[in-house]
Amino acid sequence: MPTMQFKIYRYDPDRDERPRMQDISVEIDAADRKLLDVLVKLKAKDDSIGYRRSCREGVCGSDAMNINGKNGLACLTEVKDLKQPVVLRPLPGLPVIRDLIVDMTQFFKQYHSIRPYLINDEPPPERERLQSPEDREELDGLYECILCACCSTSCPSFWWNPDKYVGPAGLLQAYRFLCDTRDQATSERLDDLDDPYRLFRCHSIMNCVDACPKELNPMAAIGKIKAMMLARTV
Amino acid sequence: MNVTKRSYDAVIVGAGGAGLRAALQLAEAGLNIAVLSKVFPTRSHTVAAQGGVAASLGNSDEDHWHWHMYDTVKGSDWLGDQDSIEYMCRMAPEVVYELEHFGMPFTRTEDGRIYQRPFGGHMSNFGEKPVRRACAAADRTGHAMLHTLYQRNVRANTRFFVEWMALDLVRGPEGEVLGVTAIEMETGEVSVFQAKATLFATGGSGRMYYASTNAFINTGDGLGMAARAGLPIQDMEFFQFHPTGVYGAGILITEGVRGEGGILRNKDGERFMERYAPNAKDLASRDVVSRAMATEIKEGRGCGPEKDHLLLDLSHLDPDVIIRRLPGIREISIRFAGADPVREPIPVVPTAHYQMGGIPTLYSGRVVAPKNGDPDAVVPGFYAAGECACASVHGGNRLGCNSLLDLLVFGRSAGDSMIEDIGKMPGALPDLRRDAAEGSLARLDRLESQKDGESVHEVQAAMRRTMQEHCGVFRFPEMLAKGVAEIEAVAERVSRTGIGDHSRVFNTARIEALEVENLIEAAKATMMGAANREESRGAQARADFPERDDTNWLKHSLWYREGNRIDYRPVHLKPLTVETVALKKRVY
Numbered sequence: 001m002p003t004m005q006f007k008i009y010r011y012d013p014d015r016d017e018r019p020r021m022q023d024i025s026v027e028i029d030a031a032d033r034k035l036l037d038v039l040v041k042l043k044a045k046d047d048s049i050g051y052r053r054s055c056r057e058g059v060c061g062s063d064a065m066n067i068n069g070k071n072g073l074a075c076l077t078e079v080k081d082l083k084q085p086v087v088l089r090p091l092p093g094l095p096v097i098r099d100l101i102v103d104m105t106q107f108f109k110q111y112h113s114i115r116p117y118l119i120n121d122e123p124p125p126e127r128e129r130l131q132s133p134e135d136r137e138e139l140d141g142l143y144e145c146i147l148c149a150c151c152s153t154s155c156p157s158f159w160w161n162p163d164k165y166v167g168p169a170g171l172l173q174a175y176r177f178l179c180d181t182r183d184q185a186t187s188e189r190l191d192d193l194d195d196p197y198r199l200f201r202c203h204s205i206m207n208c209v210d211a212c213p214k215e216l217n218p219m220a221a222i223g224k225i226k227a228m229m230l231a232r233t234v
Numbered sequence: 235m236n237v238t239k240r241s242y243d244a245v246i247v248g249a250g251g252a253g254l255r256a257a258l259q260l261a262e263a264g265l266n267i268a269v270l271s272k273v274f275p276t277r278s279h280t281v282a283a284q285g286g287v288a289a290s291l292g293n294s295d296e297d298h299w300h301w302h303m304y305d306t307v308k309g310s311d312w313l314g315d316q317d318s319i320e321y322m323c324r325m326a327p328e329v330v331y332e333l334e335h336f337g338m339p340f341t342r343t344e345d346g347r348i349y350q351r352p353f354g355g356h357m358s359n360f361g362e363k364p365v366r367r368a369c370a371a372a373d374r375t376g377h378a379m380l381h382t383l384y385q386r387n388v389r390a391n392t393r394f395f396v397e398w399m400a401l402d403l404v405r406g407p408e409g410e411v412l413g414v415t416a417i418e419m420e421t422g423e424v425s426v427f428q429a430k431a432t433l434f435a436t437g438g439s440g441r442m443y444y445a446s447t448n449a450f451i452n453t454g455d456g457l458g459m460a461a462r463a464g465l466p467i468q469d470m471e472f473f474q475f476h477p478t479g480v481y482g483a484g485i486l487i488t489e490g491v492r493g494e495g496g497i498l499r500n501k502d503g504e505r506f507m508e509r510y511a512p513n514a515k516d517l518a519s520r521d522v523v524s525r526a527m528a529t530e531i532k533e534g535r536g537c538g539p540e541k542d543h544l545l546l547d548l549s550h551l552d553p554d555v556i557i558r559r560l561p562g563i564r565e566i567s568i569r570f571a572g573a574d575p576v577r578e579p580i581p582v583v584p585t586a587h588y589q590m591g592g593i594p595t596l597y598s599g600r601v602v603a604p605k606n607g608d609p610d611a612v613v614p615g616f617y618a619a620g621e622c623a624c625a626s627v628h629g630g631n632r633l634g635c636n637s638l639l640d641l642l643v644f645g646r647s648a649g650d651s652m653i654e655d656i657g658k659m660p661g662a663l664p665d666l667r668r669d670a671a672e673g674s675l676a677r678l679d680r681l682e683s684q685k686d687g688e689s690v691h692e693v694q695a696a697m698r699r700t701m702q703e704h705c706g707v708f709r710f711p712e713m714l715a716k717g718v719a720e721i722e723a724v725a726e727r728v729s730r731t732g733i734g735d736h737s738r739v740f741n742t743a744r745i746e747a748l749e750v751e752n753l754i755e756a757a758k759a760t761m762m763g764a765a766n767r768e769e770s771r772g773a774q775a776r777a778d779f780p781e782r783d784d785t786n787w788l789k790h791s792l793w794y795r796e797g798n799r800i801d802y803r804p805v806h807l808k809p810l811t812v813e814t815v816a817l818k819k820r821v822y
Contacts, residue, residue, distance in 0.1 A: 012737050012739055013739055014737040014738050014739045015737060031482070033483075033570075043691070043742075043743075044691035044692075046734070047690070047691075047733055047734045047735050047742075047743035047746075048734060048737065050740050050741075050742050052273075052277075053450055054277045054279070054450050054451045055277070055279065055281065055282050055450075056449065056450060056485075057282065057485045057486075057566060057570070058565075058566075058569070059281050059282055059377055060273075060276070060277040060278075060279075060281050060282070060449065061276065061277060062273065062274075062277045076569060097420055097740050098737075098739050098740040099740075101740050104274070108274075112388055115389075116385050117337060117385040117386055117388060117389040118335075118336060118337025118385075120335075124331075124335040126331070127291075127331055127347075128291075128331055128334040128335075128340070128347060128348050129334060129335065130345070130346030130347065131342050131346050132342065132346050133341075133342045133343070133344060133346075135342075136339065136340075136341065136342045139339045143339045143371075143378060143381070144374060144377070146276070146281075146377075147274075147276055177337075180337070182337065
């Protein structure tokens with residue numbers, strides 16, 4: 001069985017003065033196709049390695065981490081494509097709780113700040129609200145977000161102003177509701193984002209697009225929000 | 235250790251579909267609630283559901299809740315409680331419309347209505363021909379539903395305790411439930427959550443099997459807690475094997491693929507389901523299809539060098555259907571099977587998927603445990619909904635899309651029952667006894683101080699291998715007898731697990747050890763139930779008792795941890811308003 005070499009960021013505030021990089025290796029076999037498969041083996045060897053994981057199929061968004069310098073999901077990362085030693089670090093820009101586990105409070109605060117729910121104060125009809133297939137198609141590429149934070153934590157604007165800039169993940173969801181024909185709060189939503197920081201800290205660096213493991217495009221959504229804002233001023 | 239005491243009107247354990255739907259009911263009613271979850275709510279396993287949620291909306295074909303009810307009773311192989319099934323199927327359109335009103339991004343028909351697709355066992359006119367009943371958001375229905383429910387809870391200001399794991403039920407002198415103990419993962423601190431009403435929405439236990447579609451977190455936590463608190467667990471021998479898990483990886487491929495026209499083929503390219511289910515073919519019930527696949531493999535008609543899997547062929551479908559209606563499946567197939575279904579078939583194998591059994595409840599979500607001759611005696615203060623509960627709407631075999639429906643209907647009904655019962659309990663809660671957390675602290679202490687402990691990883695692997703080998707799609711008497719002995723040996727090892735990591739901060743080794751303590755209870759209940767039930771019904775297929783036996787076995791089994799014993803409860807054969815769906819032979 002081939003051996004795979006790792007360098008893993010380790011920090012346990014209960015024991016460590018400061019973070020360190022741990023050199024560790026593990027034998028892998030043909031069944032270990034994804035990085036998460038190997039992480040499970042590593043944890044069997046050293047049960048103190050901390051990381052989050054759940055669905056292991058790229059839909060829950062738990063196991064986002066920085067893999068050889070790039071943000072991604074361990075469960076979707078092919079082992080055979082990884083250069084060794086594989087360097088694993090927590091997502092950048094968020095406080096580390098322990099090892100590869102970051103404190104996502106600020107990330108979710110920004111997500112919550114865009115009022116991520118349908119706003120429609122009309123009494124609902126007895127059956128479904130109607131929406132044409134074309135109008136529904138507008139939501140494709142937006143609603144699929146898994147809130148893994150790969151995008152926001154690869155964004156320099158978010159690193160510098162995580163308390164003021166909504167960040168790509170939050171803005172992608174802001175646009176998901178802005179373009180939903182059933183939502184009635186378009187103008188309030190645009191008012192809320194019309195701010196030098198909340199929306200306009202996006203400088204089109206495009207790291208978010210590279211980082212998204214679901215191949216979504218937050219930057220395009222941000223561009224569309226900016227266009228909506230421009231359209232209402234003329 | 236210091237134990238913090240917290241008091242709420244209601245505490246909900248689990249923030250998947252059922253927990254979130256119940257939480258919404260309570261939060262919008264203005265009650266003071268706490269929702270505990272091991273993971274951030276949108277990481278819950280509801281997120282992985284794909285194909286749809288069943289409701290007789292009739293958007294594309296004529297449909298009726300009564301036909302849906304008939305299909306569900308038949309799908310359950312008559313083990314489902316017909317009052318619960320009627321309730322669920324009648325409520326289905328309402329809870330689905332409600333979800334749409336909350337903002338769920340359903341796929342649409344040309345006239346703007348919710349898109350519905352065919353699914354296994356969904357038939358019109360009492361079993362006559364397939365009907366489009368599965369309401370879908372592409373093939374990401376669970377993801378869309380979970381996020382929509384979370385978002386609605388954000389709007390309702392629901393109070394979440396994220397990354398808190400519940401440890402044990404707290405029961406009072408009369409057996410009433412008074413709350414739970416829980417550990418905060420980030421700090422390792424233990425709290426007691428005292429509540430007038432406690433809901434378990436903790437999900438399934440599919441991780442007990444080696445090949446499973448389930449997430450790592452599906453460790454039967456609610457079942458473990460209920461069993462340790464002396465409560466019975468019902469019908470666990472009925473464990474669903476989904477016909478189409480990705481070969482080798484276990485990832486789910488929705489039945490919606492066959493609903494859209496996908497076909498299962500053996501090594502000869504034969505559409506073998508025509509031989510097993512001449513009418514419904516590839517859209518027969520899951521237990522029927524999984525048994526057919528296992529038989530094909532056993533008789534040497536499997537595919538690949540080991541002849542150990544089958545092929546799901548979509549290549550005859552319009553690529554546009556695959557890309558628009560099944561985009562998630564295409565992504566999974568490319569990533570986990572290395573096959574683009576537009577051109578190549580997907581290698582699949584029956585894979586452990588869903589626990590039909592669970593904590594027994596009424597359709598109101600109230601938990602029952604037989605007492606003084608009353609098989610439906612309610613456990614005061616205790617409620618359960620979703621996969622951890624057994625209402626029982628799925629009986630011996632669940633129909634596709636009835637799980638997401640179950641979450642919505644019984645999440646809501648449990649929430650309503652809690653509101654009603656809390657309304658009858660004015661005033662503050664009485665003080666809990668001082669040692670309410672004693673059992674939980676003792677378990678944590680044991681784990682911390684265990685010398686030469688068993689590896690959690692190895693013990694769990696042994697459990698999963700035992701369940702896979704001895705309690706699979708087909709069940710053989712000698713294998714079950716050995717399985718019972720082996721699972722008891724594994725249980726003994728679970729009581730001696732040790733961990734290397736003793737940090738207080740986000741100690742995932744400790745959490746995994748606690749999860750195994752829960753999962754083993756679910757595994758014992760499953761193995762014992764399978765060895766005990768001497769008939770074949772739904773997902774329980776006994777080689778030595780190949781027929782359904784309504785004379786002796788038309789009853790729910792109840793497994794008790796104490797004494798590892800089994801008792802029984804009658805099936806509710808009487809629906810709420812319509813006639814009983816009479817017993818008959820189940821053919822598709």
